[in-house]
Amino acid sequence: VSGKREFDEDFFEELEEILVQGDVGVNTALELVDRLRDAVKEQKIKETERLYQVLEQSIVEMLGEDQPLNVGAKPSVIMVVGVNGAGKTTTIGKLAHQFKDQGKRVIIAAGDTFRAAAIDQLEVWANRVGTQIIKHQEGSDPAAVAFDAIQAARSRNADVVIIDTAGRLQNKTNLMKELQKVHRVINREDPAAPHEVLLVLDATTGQNAISQAKVFKEAVGVTGIALTKLDGTAKGGVVLGIANELKIPVKLIGVGEGVEDLRPFDAEEFARALFA
Amino acid sequence: GLAEKLQGTFQKLKGKGKLSEADVKKAMREVRLALLEADVNYKVVKDFVSKVQERAVGQEVLKSLTPAQQVIKIVNEELTNLMGGEQSKIKIASKPPTVIMLVGLQGAGKTTTAGKLANVLRKQGRRPLLVAGDIYRPAAIKQLQVLGEQLDLPVFSLGDKQSPVNIARAAVEHAKNHGNDMVIIDTAGRLHVDEELMQELSDIKENVEPDEILLVVDAMTGQDAVNVAQTFNEQLGLTGVILTKLDGDTRGGAALSVKAVTGCPIKYAGVGEKLDALEPFHPDRMAGRILG
Ligand SMILES: Nc1nc2c(ncn2[C@@H]2O[C@H](COP(=O)(O)OP(=O)(O)OP(=O)(O)O)[C@@H](O)[C@H]2O)c(=O)[nH]1
Numbered sequence: 345v346s347g348k349r350e351f352d353e354d355f356f357e358e359l360e361e362i363l364v365q366g367d368v369g370v371n372t373a374l375e376l377v378d379r380l381r382d383a384v385k386e387q388k389i390k391e392t393e394r395l396y397q398v399l400e401q402s403i404v405e406m407l408g409e410d411q412p413l414n415v416g417a418k419p420s421v422i423m424v425v426g427v428n429g430a431g432k433t434t435t436i437g438k439l440a441h442q443f444k445d446q447g448k449r450v451i452i453a454a455g456d457t458f459r460a461a462a463i464d465q466l467e468v469w470a471n472r473v474g475t476q477i478i479k480h481q482e483g484s485d486p487a488a489v490a491f492d493a494i495q496a497a498r499s500r501n502a503d504v505v506i507i508d509t510a511g512r513l514q515n516k517t518n519l520m521k522e523l524q525k526v527h528r529v530i531n532r533e534d535p536a537a538p539h540e541v542l543l544v545l546d547a548t549t550g551q552n553a554i555s556q557a558k559v560f561k562e563a564v565g566v567t568g569i570a571l572t573k574l575d576g577t578a579k580g581g582v583v584l585g586i587a588n589e590l591k592i593p594v595k596l597i598g599v600g601e602g603v604e605d606l607r608p609f610d611a612e613e614f615a616r617a618l619f620a
Numbered sequence: 621g622l623a624e625k626l627q628g629t630f631q632k633l634k635g636k637g638k639l640s641e642a643d644v645k646k647a648m649r650e651v652r653l654a655l656l657e658a659d660v661n662y663k664v665v666k667d668f669v670s671k672v673q674e675r676a677v678g679q680e681v682l683k684s685l686t687p688a689q690q691v692i693k694i695v696n697e698e699l700t701n702l703m704g705g706e707q708s709k710i711k712i713a714s715k716p717p718t719v720i721m722l723v724g725l726q727g728a729g730k731t732t733t734a735g736k737l738a739n740v741l742r743k744q745g746r747r748p749l750l751v752a753g754d755i756y757r758p759a760a761i762k763q764l765q766v767l768g769e770q771l772d773l774p775v776f777s778l779g780d781k782q783s784p785v786n787i788a789r790a791a792v793e794h795a796k797n798h799g800n801d802m803v804i805i806d807t808a809g810r811l812h813v814d815e816e817l818m819q820e821l822s823d824i825k826e827n828v829e830p831d832e833i834l835l836v837v838d839a840m841t842g843q844d845a846v847n848v849a850q851t852f853n854e855q856l857g858l859t860g861v862i863l864t865k866l867d868g869d870t871r872g873g874a875a876l877s878v879k880a881v882t883g884c885p886i887k888y889a890g891v892g893e894k895l896d897a898l899e900p901f902h903p904d905r906m907a908g909r910i911l912g
């Protein structure tokens with residue numbers, strides 16, 4: 345869509361519709377369109393290509409600078425959290441593979457001791473990727489698994505420990521308390537750990553994602569988001585509201601079910617895709 | 621929620637005296653916002669609000685002493701009607717076994733729901749057979765087998781080297797020979813835009829002619845719910861929907877979107893991780909939840 349045109353109210357409403365359909369949320373969409381309307385007036389914008397540039401720029405600004413994972417420490421401890429079915433276990437498999445490719449020694453911890461075959465699932469990934477896995481019996485204390493994994497990381501000279509946790513809905517107070525216990529145990533072992541608390545968020549999720557980010561952040565201090573299933577038709581626009589309100593950066597995106605289907609987040613690409 | 625917002629809107633409007641049609645149209649903005657915030661699809665909201673507006677500019681609202689309450693009443697009625705009466709009945713085959721196929725996106729809750737559904741059917745006096753049709757996801761077969769053990773219900777599997785079509789056919793044969801009158805086929809999660817995997821579902825359907833093809837949808841799904849439901853419905857012909865993770869605090873507007881775009885009844889609601897956490901879907905309760 346390029347060329348010159350009068351940007352009337354219908355045009356701005358269409359833009360608002362596209363944003364909302366991308367799960368950006370009504371308030372954030374209105375904020376972006378209002379800013380754009382002002383920019384069009386001030387800068388006397390007459391061409392659609394210029395207008396989309398300005399809009400993409402304000403989206404990129406809202407998302408904040410692209411930030412890498414905090415893996416400077418040795419061992420770096422990454423705790424992976426999120427609601428049921430978001431893609432945590434699969435993302436851990438992909439991430440372990442990525443670190444291995446970088447020549448790092450990785451340990452993954454089967455911290456979901458509850459769900460049927462959760463440990464088996466992570467074990468398949470460990471074998472696929474060629475990393476060590478720390479696991480206990482099904483039904484055991486997830487905090488004990490985390491503790492065990494950090495000890496193993498130290499004694500085996502690992503560079504990264506990635507800790508899987510069971511999916512949980514953020515309104516389940518007792519489950520959020522359990523997660524806090526895992527966090528406490530990790531933190532007691534190393535006051536700088538976990539160095540990264542990755543919230544795994546399904547791109548098909550609607551506005552409830554804001555509440556997910558808020559509650560998980562309050563509970564265990566989320567430092568980054570892995571946005572999964574972007575290979576579908578959902579846009580994941582909820583991360584705009586999350587960046588705006590909670591300042592949590594998106595660090596990774598999942599684009600498929602294979603071991604290579606993990607990429608660093610690119611704000612400009614993401615902004616462009618909202619209008620594709 | 622919406623009730624309070626409408627009260628506020630109508631207080632301001634009534635302050636000027638008699639309510640006009642234009643005033644009611646202003647109030648519709650609150651309804652629209654509430655539905656969008658609840659994740660109801662943008663286009664579904666447009667159609668729904670214009671329906672509500674048609675009724676709301678009638679005398680029942682304009683002449684009412686409590687116009688806000690009248691509008692809420694209309695919205696609730698329209699929502700409940702749209703989402704359909706309670707119909708959690710599984711369509712039973714004239715000649716057993718009844719074959720049920722669960723389909724949907726990755727992580728929606730199909731495998732867990734398969735176990736829950738088998739549990740419900742057993743309590744209704746049926747003899748269900750669970751079928752491990754996901755040959756792709758790591759430990760998917762094991763997951764269903766563990767659920768089967770927990771329920772003390774049989775799980776049919778040919779391992780992960782046989783095609784899901786072959787597994788489904790063999791399962792139905794097995795059911796006939798072992799007196800299982802219900803067959804519940806768990807399938808792998810897939811994207812509605814994955815042509816190959818969508819074709820696989822069509823192939824399974826062609827081969828075992830399911831009596832029910834149920835789309836399993838995560839209640840927290842956003843605007844994309846419409847695309848997913850529409851595509852699955854066009855390619856397979858759905859007979860129903862199961863909404864999962866309703867024990868969360870999402871408003872669940874996806875329920876309205878899915879129903880509006882497919883016309884399929886939402887038969888069950890998943891309300892927890894345990895195998896007893898499946899209830900019949902209550903459209904009136906859902907309406908209240910969506911409105912917030
Ligand atoms: N298409 C697609 N599927 C994905 C992606 N990430 C994960 N999945 C799939 O989503 C489903 C759920 O993934 P899991 O890794 O089991 O999710 P989880 O968060 O660990 O689930 P729980 O432990 O049960 O809470 C699986 O079928 C994965 O293959 C992605 O980026 N794209």
Ligand SMILES: Nc1nc2c(ncn2[C@@H]2O[C@H](COP(=O)(O)OP(=O)(O)OP(=O)(O)O)[C@@H](O)[C@H]2O)c(=O)[nH]1
Binds near residue numbers: 459730731865
């Ligand atoms: N709280 C809650 N969790 C649920 C519900 N239904 C399923 N889950 C959880 O959601 C996650 C995904 O469930 P699965 O049954 O593995 O989903 P799936 O659709 O089979 O996933 P794929 O096979 O990978 O596509 C698991 O952690 C389940 O325990 C529900 O109604 N409430």
Ligand SMILES: [Mg+2]
Binds near residue numbers: 432434456462510
């Ligand atoms: Mg998992």
Ligand SMILES: [Mg+2]
Binds near residue numbers: 732754757760
């Ligand atoms: Mg499954």
